[in-house]
Amino acid sequence: MSLTQFAAMGLLVGAGAVGQQSSIVNTVHNLSASGPGAIRAATEEQVCIFCHAPHNASPVRPLWNRAMPADNYLIYTSRAFDAEPGQPTGMSKMCLSCHDGTIALGSVISRDDPILMSGGITSIPAGIAAHIGTDLRDDHPISFRYDSSLAAQDTRLRDPVTLPHEIRLDANGELQCTSCHDAHNNAFGNFLVMSNVGSQLCLACHQVGQTAVTAHQSCDSCHQPHTAPSGPYLLHQPTIAGTCLQCHDGSVPGAADIASSLESLSIHETHSQVDPDGDPVTHVSCADCHEPHTMLNGAGVAPAVHANFGAIDGVSASGSPLQTATTEYEVCFKCHADGAASMPWIGRLIAQNNTRLEFATGAVSFHPVQGPGRNQDVPSLLPGWTTSSVIYCSDCHNSSVAPLGGGLGARGVHGSAEEPLLAARYDTEDYTGESAQAYALCYRCHDRNSILGDESFSEHRKHIVGEDTPCAACHDAHGIASHQGTLMNNSHLINFATGIVLPNSQGRLEFIDDGLFAGTCYLQCHGENHSPERYPDD
Ligand code: HEC
Ligand code: HEC
Ligand code: HEC
Ligand code: HEC
Ligand code: HEC
Ligand code: HEC
Ligand code: HEC
Ligand code: HEC
Ligand code: HEC
Ligand code: HEC
Ligand code: HEC
Structure with a gap:
């Protein structure tokens, strides 16, 4: 002037x-x-x-x-x-x-x-x-x-x-x-x-992008330009979760109650500070799965990324960073693949906690997360599931009270009463009495009558009901990486739990695939020596 x-x-x-x-x-x-x-x-x-x-x-x-x-x-x-x-x-x-x-x-x-x-x-x-x-x-x-x-x-x-x-x-x-x-x-x-x-x-x-969630359309739903409690990112609360849970705690009509899921036994611990010190893989925030600015309403069809994840980043099936994930598993791979955030839940003959390798379409056997599975003969599949199906991580890891299992709670991989963050009960202790509840997770997709009717493994009933052996003693719910197992020894998700299944008196612990619904086992379990035992004959 x-x-x-x-x-x-x-x-x-x-x-x-x-x-x-x-x-x-x-x-x-x-x-x-x-x-x-x-x-x-x-x-x-x-x-x-x-x-x-x-x-x-x-x-x-x-x-x-x-x-x-x-x-x-x-x-x-x-x-x-x-x-x-x-x-x-x-x-x-x-x-x-x-x-x-x-x-x-x-x-x-x-x-x-x-x-x-x-x-x-x-x-x-x-x-x-x-x-x-x-x-x-x-x-x-x-x-x-x-x-x-x-x-x-x-x-x-x-x-x-x-x-x-x-x-x-x-x-x-x-x-x-x-x-x-x-x-x-x-x-x-x-x-x-x-x-x-x-x-x-x-x-x-x-x-920052478009969101279809009306309540998220105003920046001041989450941000404030001055004296913001979070510091970085200028959020209303000290943490990202705290900012989201201001509405997602059951107090705002229409906003799903995530706060109560986070009080469950097994949770993603989302309450860390924003921009925490140390490896980002070891901290989870809502914004690691939901990109705050681009969320749409609703889920997706496996393996597609959920609409309500928005344009979130990920890690590809080959292990490279992706700016925008197109599948759900790519989001999980940020933390549960290379340099994984958690230890294997169950000690197994073949140990692996890189889910990217466990679920690779080139893996020895695997649940069909990254692509349809290898086995064309899965007689137990319930209507709605086929050998061409692809499933989400969140079909197995979800809130135990989500609508998926007939509950009324919010869906999502936030927290569950069933460890490790499972969508339904899955008992893995030895000497588990069989019931529809004990293996509810598997029985959502696999017909209990078929499994216990020995339609594939002719000794299923004998082990599961007769010997109170949990599915987890024989099956790895994820898969067996291609560099670790063989089609001969690890088909059908066979990867013995070493806390239950021991080497036989000759020191041998091995499953051998003998073709359709046939195999041989060398092991010791519940004091029984298999040196070997064969099915369907023995
Ligand atoms: C609370 C502080 C404050 C008061 C009181 C204030 N001004 Fe200003 N004024 C500013 C600031 C800061 C700037 C420079 C920033 C800007 O241009 O917006 C400015 C700039 C100006 C300019 C230059 C504008 C330009 O575009 O370059 C004029 C003219 C002006 N003020 C006139 C006045 C008059 C007249 C009054 C009293 C009626 C007044 N101001 C009272 C803070 C004040
Ligand atoms: C639903 C809550 C929410 C709303 C609404 C929201 N943000 Fe954000 N914003 C966040 C969170 C949480 C972060 C931290 C993200 C992270 O850590 O990845 C963030 C990060 C940012 C960043 C820094 C990160 C970057 O990638 O550049 C900017 C800039 C930003 N927001 C601007 C906005 C603007 C502008 C609006 C309104 C158009 C808005 N936000 C609306 C929650 C929100
Ligand atoms: C990027 C835009 C932006 C910048 C830069 C900015 N402000 Fe603000 N400021 C706002 C907005 C928007 C509000 C209104 C906040 C609301 O409605 O809650 C605000 C509110 C305020 C208030 C009212 C008190 C409060 O916290 O709501 C003061 C005082 C203030 N600003 C001062 C400043 C000063 C001083 C600076 C520079 C050091 C500054 N602002 C820089 C956007 C900005
Ligand atoms: C001479 C001192 C002085 C200067 C210089 C000054 N302010 Fe203020 N400002 C005040 C006071 C005093 C208040 C009233 C605080 C109150 O009563 O809460 C105020 C209030 C405000 C508010 C809040 C308005 C509201 O409606 O509550 C904003 C925003 C603001 N100032 C922005 C600015 C910005 C931006 C500048 C520089 C361009 C500036 N002020 C320069 C003294 C100043
Ligand atoms: C005049 C332009 C302008 C306006 C208006 C503006 N911003 Fe910004 N904002 C910027 C720029 C430029 C940056 C720096 C981004 C960077 O360097 O990464 C920034 C940074 C931010 C950051 C921190 C980003 C980070 O990477 O940590 C947030 C959060 C943010 N703005 C939110 C807002 C919100 C909310 C509003 C509305 C109240 C707003 N901004 C208005 C220009 C603006
Ligand atoms: C101001 C309140 C408010 C805040 C803060 C808020 N949300 Fe929401 N959110 C809602 C409401 C209300 C809905 C449902 C209504 C709608 O879809 O428009 C919703 C919907 C959602 C959905 C979509 C669910 C679906 O599939 O339809 C997701 C995901 C979500 N919020 C996550 C978040 C996350 C993550 C944060 C923090 C970064 C957050 N929200 C912060 C109020 C809020
Ligand atoms: C930003 C990193 C991050 C992302 C992304 C992430 N997780 Fe996690 N996850 C963790 C951490 C860290 C833990 C350990 C518990 C904790 O501290 O939150 C964990 C725990 C788990 C657990 C329980 C394991 C245990 O040992 O208790 C399961 C199951 C799980 N995550 C599944 C998923 C799935 C499925 C996805 C994708 C939808 C996913 N996670 C995405 C970091 C992440
Ligand atoms: C078919 C169901 C199923 C699917 C699909 C599934 N999980 Fe799991 N997951 C389990 C079960 C059951 C456990 C408990 C350990 C076991 O049985 O070996 C587990 C354990 C975990 C653990 C704990 C650490 C560990 O490795 O034991 C993490 C982390 C985890 N899963 C993440 C994922 C991620 C990420 C995906 C998708 C890429 C995924 N899971 C897909 C059933 C599943
Ligand atoms: C590890 C990944 C992950 C994290 C971290 C995460 N979510 Fe989710 N969220 C999901 C998944 C998966 C869904 C379910 C997607 C679907 O099926 O629609 C979901 C769904 C939701 C929904 C919709 C629920 C419904 O039933 O409508 C809301 C709201 C939501 N999340 C908010 C949050 C908030 C708030 C946080 C942080 C406290 C958070 N999420 C952290 C993965 C995550
Ligand atoms: C969300 C549905 C779903 C759930 C839950 C599920 N499965 Fe599966 N499972 C499938 C599908 C689909 C296939 C077929 C894959 C194929 O064709 O190779 C399959 C295949 C299998 C196979 C055969 C794999 C092979 O390569 O021969 C075994 C063993 C198996 N599941 C065990 C389990 C166990 C144990 C559980 C509980 C922890 C479980 N499943 C939970 C969907 C599911
Ligand atoms: C003692 C070891 C053992 C136990 C315990 C066990 N399985 Fe199996 N299961 C097998 C073997 C071996 C096969 C491979 C059969 C073949 O040759 O195709 C198999 C195959 C399967 C298949 C694929 C074929 C089909 O039937 O659709 C499913 C699914 C399956 N098991 C689910 C389960 C579930 C669920 C449990 C627990 C309720 C369980 N299994 C317990 C050893 C076991």
Whole structure:
């Protein structure tokens, strides 16, 4: 602003309610004694003087009348953050000269003594919303160049050449407090430069994607631009889960109750801090499975990624990172494949916790997650399932009270009463008495009558009912990796549990596939020596 302009401004102030003055007078930025806010001068009648002065002012444009605060701010950061701002600059420092709370409101350069404020207030007190403080780690980032190259680096940012005229970057192309706020004009509330109804202010710069979930369409469902409890990502609660569970705890009609699932015995522990230290694989958040900005309603058809996962990232069947997963298992592979997050649940002859290798379509035998299974003779399959079926991890790992099993609870891999996060009961202890409940998980897809009717393995009933042997003693529910087993020894998901099945007296522990519904076993179990035993004959 030129001096002539400033003189004109002075005239306006003297002349009455027009221009800048008309807009600022009725706002809380009118700190004069006649201002409308709680924070105002005891007697001072000038409006502009708290920020501007015609002479004796600092050389900073626009004839700024305040000392600049010291550079001792803590700066916003997050793992996803691309810009690298330093200490606040330019107009942001002007705002902070009041809003960080370190400088007295009435302390202006043009006066020797500070202007006296009413009620004994000196600076903006801590604890009120307007107190931004010197810790800017929980505020929208400021004072960095927002240019086309930043937008090219972060494709979820719009190119700033498309900014609506209300939103201005400073002369250095930097985003400042004044990109979102106009200290003189409170027409839209909070001195915003434009309305943020429908998140239009946020969307002027961010293009985070489309969601069909109505309750998620407003950024402020989850985010707040200042003093955000999460710090990184500016969320309403310290954690991502906490932010989601504000609604998904049974309190909001239509929002599925996930909080109660998370109180189950076996859970994904989603309550870690945002951007936790250490390997991301060892921490789970809602946003690891549901991309917060692109969720649609509803599930999918296996193996397709669920609509309600949105455009979530993953790891492919071959182990490469994917920006957008197209199947559910690719999402799980982020943490349960290479460098897996959890230990094998059951000790087996062949140990493996890389589910990517266990379910590979080239694996020795496997449940059909990545593609249809190998076996064309699975007589136990219930109607709805065939040897061409593909199933989800979440067909077996789900809430035990989900509709899948006839319950009324929310579906999803959040928590279950059955370990390890199983959709239904699956007893794996030796000497389990057979019942429809004990192996409810398997009996959802495999006909109990067929299994106990010995339609494939002629000794199923003898072992399961006669000997109280759990399915898990013989079967690995996942699969046997191609480099570990052989078609001869590990077809039909045979991978003995070493806590139950022992080597026979010759030290041999082996299954041999002898063709359709035929095989040979060398082992010792429940004190019985198989040296060997054959089916269907023996
Ligand atoms: C609470 C602080 C504050 C008060 C009070 C205030 N201003 Fe400002 N003013 C600013 C800030 C910050 C800027 C620079 C940022 C901007 O341009 O939005 C500014 C810039 C200006 C400019 C230059 C605008 C431009 O586009 O370059 C004019 C003119 C102006 N103010 C006039 C006034 C007048 C007249 C008053 C009194 C009626 C007044 N201001 C009161 C904070 C204030
Ligand atoms: C004037 C443009 C602009 C407006 C308006 C804007 N932002 Fe931003 N925002 C940015 C830029 C640029 C970044 C820096 C992104 C980066 O470098 O990764 C950013 C960063 C963020 C971040 C931190 C991202 C990270 O990677 O950690 C969040 C969260 C955010 N904005 C949310 C919002 C919300 C919510 C709104 C609406 C209240 C909003 N923004 C309005 C430009 C804007
Ligand atoms: C001279 C000190 C001063 C300066 C400089 C100043 N403010 Fe304020 N601001 C205040 C005070 C005092 C309040 C009222 C706080 C209250 O009563 O809760 C306020 C309130 C606000 C509010 C809340 C409005 C509302 O409706 O509650 C916003 C937003 C705001 N200021 C933004 C800014 C921005 C952005 C800048 C810089 C462009 C700025 N302020 C510069 C003193 C200042
Ligand atoms: C990216 C946009 C953006 C930037 C940059 C930004 N703000 Fe805000 N600010 C907002 C929005 C939006 C609100 C309204 C929040 C709401 O409705 O809850 C707000 C609210 C405020 C408030 C009112 C209190 C509160 O927390 O709601 C103050 C004070 C404030 N801003 C000051 C500042 C200051 C000072 C800066 C620079 C250090 C700044 N803002 C930078 C968008 C921004
Ligand atoms: C349902 C809650 C929710 C809503 C609604 C939401 N976000 Fe987010 N947002 C999040 C969470 C959670 C994260 C952290 C993501 C992570 O860790 O992967 C995030 C991260 C971000 C980031 C930084 C990460 C990145 O990839 O750049 C930006 C920017 C952002 N959100 C902007 C917005 C904007 C703009 C809106 C409104 C259009 C919005 N968000 C709406 C929950 C939400
Ligand atoms: C402001 C409240 C609110 C917040 C916060 C919120 N949600 Fe929602 N969410 C809802 C409501 C209400 C629905 C259902 C209504 C609808 O689909 O529009 C829903 C639907 C969903 C769905 C879709 C279910 C389906 O298949 O139809 C998913 C998944 C979801 N939310 C996950 C999340 C996650 C993850 C977060 C945190 C990042 C979150 N929500 C934060 C209110 C919220
Ligand atoms: C971001 C990493 C991550 C992703 C993605 C993930 N998990 Fe997990 N999962 C974990 C961690 C870590 C544990 C250990 C329990 C905990 O601390 O949450 C776990 C535990 C489990 C358990 C229980 C195992 C035990 O030993 O208790 C099952 C089952 C499981 N996850 C299945 C899945 C499925 C199915 C998917 C895909 C839909 C999936 N997980 C996606 C990290 C992840
Ligand atoms: C046919 C049902 C079924 C399917 C499909 C399935 N699981 Fe499992 N999963 C189980 C059972 C049962 C266990 C308990 C251990 C056992 O029986 O060997 C288990 C154990 C686990 C464990 C605990 C650690 C371990 O390896 O024992 C994790 C983690 C896990 N599954 C993740 C997954 C992931 C990821 C997928 C999809 C890629 C998946 N599961 C698909 C049934 C299944
Ligand atoms: C390990 C992956 C994973 C994590 C982590 C996860 N979810 Fe889910 N979520 C799922 C799966 C799988 C579904 C079921 C998809 C389907 O069948 O529709 C689901 C479904 C949902 C639904 C819809 C439930 C219904 O019945 O309508 C909501 C809401 C939801 N999740 C919210 C959350 C929230 C909130 C968090 C964090 C506390 C979270 N999810 C964490 C995998 C996950
Ligand atoms: C969601 C449905 C589903 C569930 C639950 C399920 N299965 Fe399966 N299972 C299938 C399908 C489909 C096939 C056929 C795959 C093929 O053709 O190779 C199959 C095949 C098998 C096979 C034969 C594999 C081969 O290569 O010969 C065994 C053994 C088996 N299941 C055991 C179990 C056990 C034990 C459980 C309980 C832990 C279980 N299944 C749970 C769907 C399921
Ligand atoms: C003592 C070891 C053993 C136990 C215990 C066992 N199975 Fe099997 N199962 C086998 C063998 C061996 C085969 C292979 C039969 C063949 O040659 O095709 C088989 C085959 C199967 C098949 C594939 C063919 C079919 O029948 O559709 C399914 C499914 C199956 N078992 C499920 C189960 C379930 C469910 C349980 C527990 C309720 C269980 N098995 C317990 C050894 C066992």
